[in-house]
Amino acid sequence: xxxxxxxxxxxxxxxxVTVELHGEDHTLGNALRYVMMKNKHTQFCSYSVPHPxxxxxxxxxxxxxxxxxxxxxxxxxxxxESEHVAVRSMDLVHQxxxxxxxMCDAVKRTFEAxxxxxxxxxxxxxAAESQYSR
Amino acid sequence: xENGPSAAPGRRELPEHLERTRRHIEIGATRPSNVExxxxxxxxxxxxxxxxxxxxxxxxxxxxxxxxxxHDELVFEMQGIDAPLANAFRRxxxxxxxxxxxxxxTFVDNTSIIHDEILAHRLGLIPIMADPREFDYHxxxxxxxxxxxxxxxxxxECKVRADAVPxxxxxxxxxxxxxxxxxxxxxxxxxxxxxxxxxxxxPVHDDILIAQLVPGQRIHVEMVCIKGTGHMHxxxxxxxxxxxxxxxxxxxxxxxGSRIVGAxxxxxxxxxxxxxxxxxxxxxxxxxxxTVARPQSCTMCRECIxxxxxxxxxxxxxxxxxxxxSIESTGALPAYQIFLQALEIMVAKCTExxxxxxxxxxxxxxxxxxxxxxxxxxxxxxxxxxxxxxxxSTIDEDDDLTNPNRS
Numbered sequence: 001x002x003x004x005x006x007x008x009x010x011x012x013x014x015x016x017v018t019v020e021l022h023g024e025d026h027t028l029g030n031a032l033r034y035v036m037m038k039n040k041h042t043q044f045c046s047y048s049v050p051h052p053x054x055x056x057x058x059x060x061x062x063x064x065x066x067x068x069x070x071x072x073x074x075x076x077x078x079x080x081e082s083e084h085v086a087v088r089s090m091d092l093v094h095q096x097x098x099x100x101x102x103m104c105d106a107v108k109r110t111f112e113a114x115x116x117x118x119x120x121x122x123x124x125x126x127a128a129e130s131q132y133s134r
Numbered sequence: 135x136e137n138g139p140s141a142a143p144g145r146r147e148l149p150e151h152l153e154r155t156r157r158h159i160e161i162g163a164t165r166p167s168n169v170e171x172x173x174x175x176x177x178x179x180x181x182x183x184x185x186x187x188x189x190x191x192x193x194x195x196x197x198x199x200x201x202x203x204x205h206d207e208l209v210f211e212m213q214g215i216d217a218p219l220a221n222a223f224r225r226x227x228x229x230x231x232x233x234x235x236x237x238x239x240t241f242v243d244n245t246s247i248i249h250d251e252i253l254a255h256r257l258g259l260i261p262i263m264a265d266p267r268e269f270d271y272h273x274x275x276x277x278x279x280x281x282x283x284x285x286x287x288x289x290x291e292c293k294v295r296a297d298a299v300p301x302x303x304x305x306x307x308x309x310x311x312x313x314x315x316x317x318x319x320x321x322x323x324x325x326x327x328x329x330x331x332x333x334x335x336x337p338v339h340d341d342i343l344i345a346q347l348v349p350g351q352r353i354h355v356e357m358v359c360i361k362g363t364g365h366m367h368x369x370x371x372x373x374x375x376x377x378x379x380x381x382x383x384x385x386x387x388x389x390x391g392s393r394i395v396g397a398x399x400x401x402x403x404x405x406x407x408x409x410x411x412x413x414x415x416x417x418x419x420x421x422x423x424x425t426v427a428r429p430q431s432c433t434m435c436r437e438c439i440x441x442x443x444x445x446x447x448x449x450x451x452x453x454x455x456x457x458x459x460s461i462e463s464t465g466a467l468p469a470y471q472i473f474l475q476a477l478e479i480m481v482a483k484c485t486e487x488x489x490x491x492x493x494x495x496x497x498x499x500x501x502x503x504x505x506x507x508x509x510x511x512x513x514x515x516x517x518x519x520x521x522x523x524x525x526x527s528t529i530d531e532d533d534d535l536t537n538p539n540r541s
Contacts, residue, residue: 005490021487027225028483034218037173038187090495097484097491099187103219104484106193107212108477114210115470118200 007090015085016044016062019093025049029057035103036061036096041088061096063088148183159380161450163439171217171454206462208469211381213456220378220457226476227376229364232266233466234284235259236369237362242289242354248345253353256345257288258369260315261338261464262359264330266372267475272360280324284335284359288318292347308349315342318357338465372472374462381456382432384410385449386424394444399424402444408432 006020021028029047036045044062065085148156160167172178175186197213212220239254246253264284272282290310298307305311315337322330345353364371386394394402402424403411412427424444432450439445463469 005487005494007491007494019491024483024487027222027230028480028487030218031222031480034173034216035187038175038185040175040184040186042175090491093491094488097488099189100219100484101481102189103192104477104481106189106196107198107215107219107223108474110193110196110198111210111212111470111473111477114198114200115203118203122203 009086009090010083013082014062015065015082015089016060017086017089017093018058018060020056020058022056024057025055026057029059031100032059032093032096035099036092039092039095039099041095042092045092059093061089061092063092148178148181152178152181157454158383158451159454161434161436161439161452163436163445173216173218201458203470205468206465208461208463208473209459211456211458213381213453215457216455220459222480223473223476224376224378224459226479227373227461227472228371230479231372231467231472231475232271232361232363233370233372233464234262234264234266234269234359234361235367236262236286236357237272237360238358240356242356243352244355245351246345246347246353247351253345253355257355257357258367260318260342260344261466262335263333263338263466264335264359266361266466268329269361271362278323278358278360280322280326282360283323284326285321285323286318286335286357286359287321287355288313288344288357289352289354290317290347291352292349294349304348308347310347312346313344313353314340315344316340317344372464372467372475373469374464376459376461376472378457378459380452380454381458382429382434383449383451383453384426384429384432384438385451386426387447387449393421394424394447395421398443402438405437407435407437410438 003022005022007017008019009017011018026049029049033045033047036042041063042061043064045060047057047059049057063085065081147153155168156172159169172185175184177185179185192214195214197211199211199213201209201211203210236254236257239250239257241250241253244250244253248256262284269284270282272278276282278285290313292308292310295307295309300307310317318337320335322335326335347353362370399411399413399422403409403413408428408431410426410428410432411424413422414425415422434450434452436450438448439450459473461469461472463472467475
């Protein structure tokens, strides 16, 4: 469905990035925001649908600035910092996508096991009962 | 960036009153409260409790219980998943899971009283028994082939039966007075006839009334079905509906001091339209006490918490992360397959976006190290996924992906 992405990084000094995801909507937007909020490196994450008739979402992410590392050769401390955070903010998006895939995999395994268990119980004549029904 | 099984395990339990707000949405007499979920990883940081994602714990605590599973309808409970994900699955089932449906209708003849446009729309809405996974999407301008289309013809003419008895109802005197979906004929293209010999392509239901005719009227229409999603038009949605509700909880408060007994209990039982309450007699005491027997029948009508005397003794709520999914298939796909496909489509979306982001990152002037760091991130993730099992699909890191929107 999607037709491309656009990354806006390094536009501010806070190291936040905004990603335009074309062809996506609340389905991915809210799920991705949710899973990124659960990442302990996320300081801020949100998404918006700028216009309801345009099929695009904007996802903004900002990592915590405290954990420095990696490129030590940078001279300009402030620029280096914000640039470094921007890279880490992008990492949040990638990690969020990976986490979503992993969660879907987990749901798939659990769901298939439940279907198999239900079918096995049904074929052996037992009514599979919810453990929650009283 | 590690936020998985490798992270230091923080405490996960909250004090009782906070755990209640974390798990339940309270239903009051006039309004629901505590509706907002707290998803931020640091929502409970002040208490030393982590709210961060733990994939291993997520899978361990995820519960799925299937209540009923037929071809047309699946009802199951899923506990331990949060609304943004559950809602994504629901939305994908409705709008992004493909099926085949009539898209082009060419009218050779239509002398019925139904206009071409209306009839074309009706034909489009007929569910087609064909596995959409075996077809490609048809792009505008592309020729129709056996891989991206299904051809069908409906050719019916209404006539007076030779043996018609005068004064009999129209359905007996006339041939084809009613046109049904079973009269739609599949015209195989190429090798389709052999490929689907065991399970011929046809409307899912035989008895969908398409039109009614009188003698002399004729409908002759040639149709082409293509693959599509509910996003474009609801006729491609594989579900009649797919919805979830949150698990209802009805409690008689233990802290209210007294039980609901005698005449009050009987009143309460009568009052509840969902028949949630039972009356049990307490052995030895001669007391008849109201009990919550069927909480799942509760529709949250709130009749029981409107008035005293028991309004303060009953507590209604919903469990925030316990979903009861109902998936009603149109018949083209088994209901449980629709859910599985939704999961696969979600994974495909994530993988596609990730690829595009990686391609776009390489073009960024300001962060030369972005690509390297991204690759690093991907490899770390690979390890995390492997620790909880084989991933559904792996991320393809090939470089030839071009991004039309790259600035």
